[in-house]
Amino acid sequence: MIKVNLRPLVGNINLPTILKTTILPGDSTERLFIATQVGEIFYIGNGVIETFLDIRPRILELGTSAGGYDERGLLGLAFHPEFYYNGLFYLHYSVAGTQGPGAFPEPFKPNPCDPSTLNLKWTNRETQYNHIDTVEEWILQSNAQPQKRRTLLNLRRPFLNHNGVNSLNFSPETGKLILTTGDGGAGYDPFNLSQDDMEIAGKIIEIDVGINTFNDDPPVVTRFDELPVTFQETLTVIAKGVRNIPGISFQRYYNGYIKYVGNVGQDLVESIFSFVDYRPIPVTDLIQSSLMRTELALEGFINLGWRGWEGAFPTSIIDFCSADPTMSEKINAYYDEAINTSVKRLLPLTSYFHKDPRPDKFGATALTGVHPYMGNEIPDLTGSVVFTDLARNEGSPPPVRGVLAYTKFNTDCKLQDFDVIEIDYDFGSNSAFFVSLGxxxxxxxxxxxxxGSMKVADHNQGTIFEIVP
Structure with missing residues (x-):
């Protein structure tokens, strides 16, 4: 078993959803940037924490429903590959003043005996939505505060949850900005947005920020075909079938890169996918084939399989047995869709389970980060893919503990096992939800x-650690 320590770098901050490093213009040292869900961006410089940007007034009021739990807020931060020279960076967040009633008043669960629950449509989208997310380009000019330059996308979202997190990352292969969007939320993807090629929800999207740079302030949309053509031209789609996703990461592999994406599960399993080759499809081609009612050649297009598949499993509804609470019945939620997507989908690199009887594993809650580790300080981890889970789900009494684990990339397309990383650190009596990995x-x-909490209203309970031998 691999054992690591945690070295505290900074404490008493709000929900630290994004951890990135970059070199500031005119600087020579790589700085760690911390973006919080409530809208602050800090960096650590010379041992002190500095404020880079505070957009709290731009972010909608968080924690007003669901008992203080929230998945909206500041969701993405990415620095342009030429940030040192051009000062450009990108933000994805939930916009203040855009709160709507939501697409449903009640929680959703499909019923395989009731076809009406399997074929729902999101109607009245202009009024029946939860909030609006925006993707913006900002610039840091010398000796000045960062300024917003333009808006790249305005997305109307049906529900409070599944908006993605760490949702903006630049591809070292293409130089394009990658946006990872969740399926819109509720649970079980009620409108099947993730498999609909026209829906922006449930996709991995590339944005070419270097073309049509006059684009600004697009209309608020939910579908690609609602965007003006000059915005459509900047977009390609890498993947669909996404439930919710903590970003994309890259690992150099010969002359290319392995891409890693995690898909947060529903009731059974969390999954990490990997791919090297892929064929992004221009949004203009998707729209053209939709208008012409023709089938696009989708060879090389990535499909993670949701909502028919939850990782390596057909998506199931769990009915607990009243006679024996330790037993439960797993009912296939979307049988026809599981068949339709069975041969089109990418198989996961590894999956880990919400309930796992094996003594050296753990019960999962939600995947919160996936990153390759290429360092030598923890030699047993070198070349591995490290991932974090929010909290052990084992029915044990508080305090809560998150989990670190790892797996290895393989080329034989078989499902890999994973191993838990033991953490030699005493959190004391405090809960420790592992909310981000960088x-x-x-x-x-x-x-x-x-x-220390999963409520956004519980302020200043965050600590950033470096994982050390």
Whole structure:
């Protein structure tokens, strides 16, 4: 078993959802940037924490429903590959003043005996939505506060949850900005947005920020075909079938890169997918084939399988047995869709389970980060893919503990096993939800964001650690 320590870097901050490093213009040292869900961005410089940007007034009021739990807020931060020279960076967040009633008044669960629950449509989208998310380009000019330059996308979202997190990352292969969007939320993807090629929800999207740079302030949309053509031209789609996703990460592999994405599960399993080759499809081609009612050649297009599949399993509804609470019945939620997507989908690299009887594993809650580790300080981890889970789900009494684990990339397309990383750190009587994982530019260091609560209203309970031998 691999054992690690945690070295505290900074404490008393709000929910640290994103951990990134970059070199500031005119600087020579790589800095760790911490973005919080409530809208602050800090960086650590010379041992002190500095404020880079505070957009709290731009972010909608968080924690007003669901008992203080929230998945909206500041969701993405990415620095342009040429940030040192051009000062450009990108934000994805939930916009203040855009709160709507939501697409449903009640929680949703499909009923295989009631076809009406399997074929729902999101109607009245202009009024029946939860909030609006925006993707913006900002610039840091010398000796000045960062300024917003333009808006790249405005997305109307049906529900409070599944908006993605760490949702903006630049591809070292293409130089394009990658946006990872969740399926819109509720549970079980009630409108099947993730498999609909026209829906922006439930996709991995590339944005070419270097073309049509006059684009600004697009209309608020939910579908690609609602965007003006100049915005459509900047977008390609890498993947669909996404439920909710903590970003995308890259690991150099010969002349290319392995891409890793995690898909947060419903009731059974959390999954990590990997791929090297892929064929992104221009949004203009998707729209053209939709208008012409023709089938696109989708060879090389990635499909993670949701909502028919939850990782390596057909998506199931769990009915608990009243006679014996330890037993439960798993009922296939979307049988026809599981068949239709069975041969089109990518198989996961590894999956880990909400309930796992094996003594050396753990019961999962939700995947919160996936990163390759290329450093030498923890030699047993070198070349591995490290991932974090929010909290052990084992019915044990508080305090809560998150989990670190790892797996290895393989080329034989078989499902890999994973191993838990033992953490030699005393959190005391405090809960420790593992909410984010980050790495430096050359992936030789790993950073962990830990929070003492899952309520956004519980302020200043966050600590950032470096994972050390």
């Amino acid at each position: 790495t430096n530019l050359d992936q030789t260091r790993l950073y962990l964001g830990v929070y």
